[in-house]
Amino acid sequence: MGNIEFGSSSPTEGVIEMSPRRNLLPFVRWVPLALVPLLLLASNFPDQYQVPLWYWSAALAAAVVFLMGGRWPLPVSLALSALAVPMFLAHAWGLSELVPYLGAAGLAEVAMRSRRSAPVIVASGWWTVAVLWGIAAGESSTFWRPATAVETLAVVGLPLLFGLYLRAQRRLAATYRARAADADMRRLEDSARARLAERAALARELHDLVAHHMASIVLRIGVAQHVVAEADPRVRSVLDDVHATASGALDDIRRLLVALRDPSPGEVASVEADAVSTEIAAAIERTRATGITVDAEVDTDLGELDTIGRLTLLRVVQESLTNVMKHADPDQPVTVSVVREHDGVIASVVSRLDDPSGAVDPAGHGLTGMAERVALAGGTLAVGAEDGSWSVRAGLTFSDSERGR
Known part of the structure; x- marks a missing residue:
C-alpha cells in the first residue's frame, strides 16, 4: 500500500452585544379589551341609541378572542371575521361601528406570522366575505357600484x-x-485558530531549540556511562543522576509540547490507561451511533504507555474515526484495532472510502497534526489508500523506564 510515513525524527473580545428589544405585542393585545368597552359606552345616547346587549357580548368576545392571536393566528382571524358579520348587520351607530374591524387586525396578524400562503388566502377570503356581507346588508341596491x-x-x-x-x-x-451571529462565530473561530497556530508555532520552536538538544544530552550521558563503566562508583553515581535528571527534563518538555498542542490537555493527559481505553470505546460508540458498523479490538492493558503516549493514542483514534464519519462509505464496516506488542502499542483504523477515486488529502490539517503528535511521542504513523480503503496505522513504543518495570 502506498503509505505516507511520519517518523519521529524531528475569550470573546470584540464581540458586539445587542440588548434585545422589549416585545410590546403582548401588551398591544390587551388594548382592544380596554378600548372596546369605551367605544361602546361612547355610542350610547339616551333616548336616541342604545348599544344592544348582544352587540356588547359579540364585541367583548371579539376582544377576548383577539388576545389569543399570538398562539393561533388563523383560527382567531376566522373567529373575528365570523363575529364581525352580525355586528356589520346590526347597523351600529357611532364609534361602535369600529369594533367589527378587529377582523382586519386578525388578517394582518395571519399575514405577518404565516410562512405559507394557504393560511393567508383562507383568512383573506373569509374576511372578504364578512366585509361584502356587511356592505350588502347596508344598501343592496348600491352594492354593485365601484365604491363597493x-x-x-x-x-x-x-x-x-x-x-x-x-x-x-x-x-x-x-x-x-443570523448574519451577526455568524460573523461573531467566525470572529471567535478566527481568534481560536490564531491562538492555536501560535501555540503550535511555540511548540515547534521548543521542540527544535530544546527537545533535540536535551535528547542529545541524554544520549551522550548514556554513552559516557558505558565508557566509564569501570570508573569510580561515585563518578557512575553522578552520571546516573545526571542521566535521570536529563531524562526527566526531556519528559517534562515533551509534556509541555503536548499541552501547547492541545487546547484542553487536562481532560485526558492525567488519566490512567484504563480511562484512555474507556475514551476510545466511547469514540467507537459515537461512530456506531451514526449508523456505521465498527468492528473493534481494543486492548485494555496499556499501562506501560507514558502520559504522552496515552494521550497521543487517544487523539489518533479519535481523529481517525472523525475522518471515517466524514469520508468513509457508511454502508461498509470499519475496523479499529488497538493492541499491545512486545515493545509498544499498534493502533489502526481501516475503512472503505465513500469516493474511491478521491482519498483523504494527506496534507490536511488533521493528518498533519496527528503526525506531529505521534512524532513528539516518539512513534511512527503510516496512512494511505489501497483498493478503495483508507488505513491509518500508528505505532507507539513504551518508554525505557516503563519497559524496564
Whole structure:
C-alpha cells in the first residue's frame, strides 16, 4: 500500500452585544379589551341609541378572542371575521361601528406570522366575505357600484399588505441577526485558530531549540556511562543522576509540547490507561451511533504507555474515526484495532472510502497534526489508500523506564 510515513525524527473580545428589544405585542393585545368597552359606552345616547346587549357580548368576545392571536393566528382571524358579520348587520351607530374591524387586525396578524400562503388566502377570503356581507346588508341596491370594490380593497387589501410588510421586516431582522451571529462565530473561530497556530508555532520552536538538544544530552550521558563503566562508583553515581535528571527534563518538555498542542490537555493527559481505553470505546460508540458498523479490538492493558503516549493514542483514534464519519462509505464496516506488542502499542483504523477515486488529502490539517503528535511521542504513523480503503496505522513504543518495570 502506498503509505505516507511520519517518523519521529524531528475569550470573546470584540464581540458586539445587542440588548434585545422589549416585545410590546403582548401588551398591544390587551388594548382592544380596554378600548372596546369605551367605544361602546361612547355610542350610547339616551333616548336616541342604545348599544344592544348582544352587540356588547359579540364585541367583548371579539376582544377576548383577539388576545389569543399570538398562539393561533388563523383560527382567531376566522373567529373575528365570523363575529364581525352580525355586528356589520346590526347597523351600529357611532364609534361602535369600529369594533367589527378587529377582523382586519386578525388578517394582518395571519399575514405577518404565516410562512405559507394557504393560511393567508383562507383568512383573506373569509374576511372578504364578512366585509361584502356587511356592505350588502347596508344598501343592496348600491352594492354593485365601484365604491363597493374600492371599500373592499381598502378594508381587506390594506391589512393584508401591512401584515405582509411586517412579515418581510421580521424575516429581514432574523436574517440580520443570523448574519451577526455568524460573523461573531467566525470572529471567535478566527481568534481560536490564531491562538492555536501560535501555540503550535511555540511548540515547534521548543521542540527544535530544546527537545533535540536535551535528547542529545541524554544520549551522550548514556554513552559516557558505558565508557566509564569501570570508573569510580561515585563518578557512575553522578552520571546516573545526571542521566535521570536529563531524562526527566526531556519528559517534562515533551509534556509541555503536548499541552501547547492541545487546547484542553487536562481532560485526558492525567488519566490512567484504563480511562484512555474507556475514551476510545466511547469514540467507537459515537461512530456506531451514526449508523456505521465498527468492528473493534481494543486492548485494555496499556499501562506501560507514558502520559504522552496515552494521550497521543487517544487523539489518533479519535481523529481517525472523525475522518471515517466524514469520508468513509457508511454502508461498509470499519475496523479499529488497538493492541499491545512486545515493545509498544499498534493502533489502526481501516475503512472503505465513500469516493474511491478521491482519498483523504494527506496534507490536511488533521493528518498533519496527528503526525506531529505521534512524532513528539516518539512513534511512527503510516496512512494511505489501497483498493478503495483508507488505513491509518500508528505505532507507539513504551518508554525505557516503563519497559524496564
